[in-house]
Amino acid sequence: MIDKAIDGAAAAVADIHDGASVMIGGFGTAGMPDELIDALIARGVGDLTIINNNAGNGEHGVAALIREGRVHKIVCSFPRQSDSHHFDAAYRAGKIELELVPQGNLAARIQAAGSGLGAIFTPTGYGTLLAEGKEVREIDGKYYVLEYPIQADFALIKAHKGDRWGNLVFRKTARNFGPIMAMAAKTTIAQVSAIVPLGEIDPEVVVTPGIFVQRVVAIAPAQIAVAA
Amino acid sequence: MNRLNRDQMAARVARDIPEGAYVNLGIGLPTKVANYLPAEREIFMQSENGLLGMGPAPAPGEEDWELINAGKQAVTLLTGGCFFHHADSFAMMRGGHLDICVLGAFQVSVHGDLANWHTGEPDAIPAVGGAMDLAIGAKQTFVMMELLTKQGESKLVENCTYPLTGLGCVSRVYTDLAVFDLGPSGARVVEMVEGLDIEELRRITGLDLAFTKAAEPV
Numbered sequence: 401m402i403d404k405a406i407d408g409a410a411a412a413v414a415d416i417h418d419g420a421s422v423m424i425g426g427f428g429t430a431g432m433p434d435e436l437i438d439a440l441i442a443r444g445v446g447d448l449t450i451i452n453n454n455a456g457n458g459e460h461g462v463a464a465l466i467r468e469g470r471v472h473k474i475v476c477s478f479p480r481q482s483d484s485h486h487f488d489a490a491y492r493a494g495k496i497e498l499e500l501v502p503q504g505n506l507a508a509r510i511q512a513a514g515s516g517l518g519a520i521f522t523p524t525g526y527g528t529l530l531a532e533g534k535e536v537r538e539i540d541g542k543y544y545v546l547e548y549p550i551q552a553d554f555a556l557i558k559a560h561k562g563d564r565w566g567n568l569v570f571r572k573t574a575r576n577f578g579p580i581m582a583m584a585a586k587t588t589i590a591q592v593s594a595i596v597p598l599g600e601i602d603p604e605v606v607v608t609p610g611i612f613v614q615r616v617v618a619i620a621p622a623q624i625a626v627a628a
Numbered sequence: 629m630n631r632l633n634r635d636q637m638a639a640r641v642a643r644d645i646p647e648g649a650y651v652n653l654g655i656g657l658p659t660k661v662a663n664y665l666p667a668e669r670e671i672f673m674q675s676e677n678g679l680l681g682m683g684p685a686p687a688p689g690e691e692d693w694e695l696i697n698a699g700k701q702a703v704t705l706l707t708g709g710c711f712f713h714h715a716d717s718f719a720m721m722r723g724g725h726l727d728i729c730v731l732g733a734f735q736v737s738v739h740g741d742l743a744n745w746h747t748g749e750p751d752a753i754p755a756v757g758g759a760m761d762l763a764i765g766a767k768q769t770f771v772m773m774e775l776l777t778k779q780g781e782s783k784l785v786e787n788c789t790y791p792l793t794g795l796g797c798v799s800r801v802y803t804d805l806a807v808f809d810l811g812p813s814g815a816r817v818v819e820m821v822e823g824l825d826i827e828e829l830r831r832i833t834g835l836d837l838a839f840t841k842a843a844e845p846v
Contacts, residue, residue: 453714477756507715507718508722526794528794572705572711575713576678
């Protein structure tokens with residue numbers, strides 16, 4: 401019997417190693433898998449490359465990883481926020497490398513990796529600082545920038561419900577990068593509010609098919625009240 | 629002259645958003661436009677973090693922090709609205725499906741180049757978010773900004789000096805003093821506030837602005 405359910409966040413992240421590349425879902429705090437990140441911090445590994453839309457908010461999640469000095473490089477679109485003080489301090493001290501990527505290019509490059517594409521040509525960023533030094537091609541009279549896929553060793557994402565085959569549904573805007581990160585990592589670990597029996601998720605509404613998910617961990621929502 | 633305040637500017641932009649339009653309002657000043665869209669006009673508000681059919685802020689105490697906008701504020705979903713992931717969201721822009729986006733700006737050039745993501749100061753921490761995708765992706769990109777900086781310099785310029793967000797992407801600029809259409813042949817004044825004339829507008833912007841007599845008061 402195939403059972404991708406893992407008991408507890410610590411067991412789910414037990415093989416994440418020093419130097420690993422880790423995609424982390426979430427847009428701000430919506431969809432941020434805080435408990436998986438806490439377990440990753442507790443493992444004590446470092447020199448990580450983190451791929452996330454932001455560079456942490458407040459004291460939790462990605463911000464805590466940066467605060468603890470575990471992040472060597474971050475790939476994101478919007479690091480600077482009112483409560484990104486841990487990133488700001490690390491960046492100004494030269495302790496963290498930043499690859500700034502326009503948000504749509506970030507999504508497209510992650511999706512490209514998950515789709516097996518060698519590269520994409522995107523119009524976003526053409527003629528700007530963020531395309532400097534990159535190959536440009538004119539296609540049908542419009543200019544495009546060559547961008548390469550972003551893949552990762554692991555993806556930590558947060559979904560609403562999952563089953564033992566790894567099928568997932570998400571909740572509201574907490575979906576954001578979850579489905580595409582699940583495709584782009586060698587090992588995708590999903591924390592869900594509940595693991596339900598096979599068949600309980602309507603096959604017509606599965607958002608992420610289980611083929612993209614290797615581990616599912618049930619973590620009861622702590623801070624967020626989930627409506628029925 | 630009758631300089632528009634920010635709410636009047638938002639109301640002016642709202643007048644140009646037709647029924648059925650798919651619209652993304654940028655963070656900051658453009659967010660105000662939503663307050664002036666008439667309730668009877670069905671307009672689809674998109675937020676790049678994955679929702680279409682975005683509604684107003686919830687009542688205090690009713691916030692759901694898994695239902696937020698791009699500015700990470702709590703919002704609601706209108707009946708008929710839906711959720712999607714980030715790749716689909718940006719495909720809506722780049723793929724030419726989104727009709728209008730309204731953005732703020734540091735500078736806009738008369739040919740429609742936009743600078744709104746980075747001041748270029750060496751100690752600034754850069755952050756771009758979805759600005760570049762929105763600017764070049766929507767069918768029409770509107771900018772909403774005060775025409776002059778606090779120092780009195782025009783933010784509508786011949787060539788942007790701040791780092792660019794996108795090239796030739798802005799078609800119209802709404803300001804507190806005038807509305808401009810932009811294109812390959814330069815800037816054309818569409819409307820001015822009462823008490824302002826074209827010579828004064830040319831003087832304060834330092835630009836060779838095209839003007840047709842049809843330009844009406846805002």
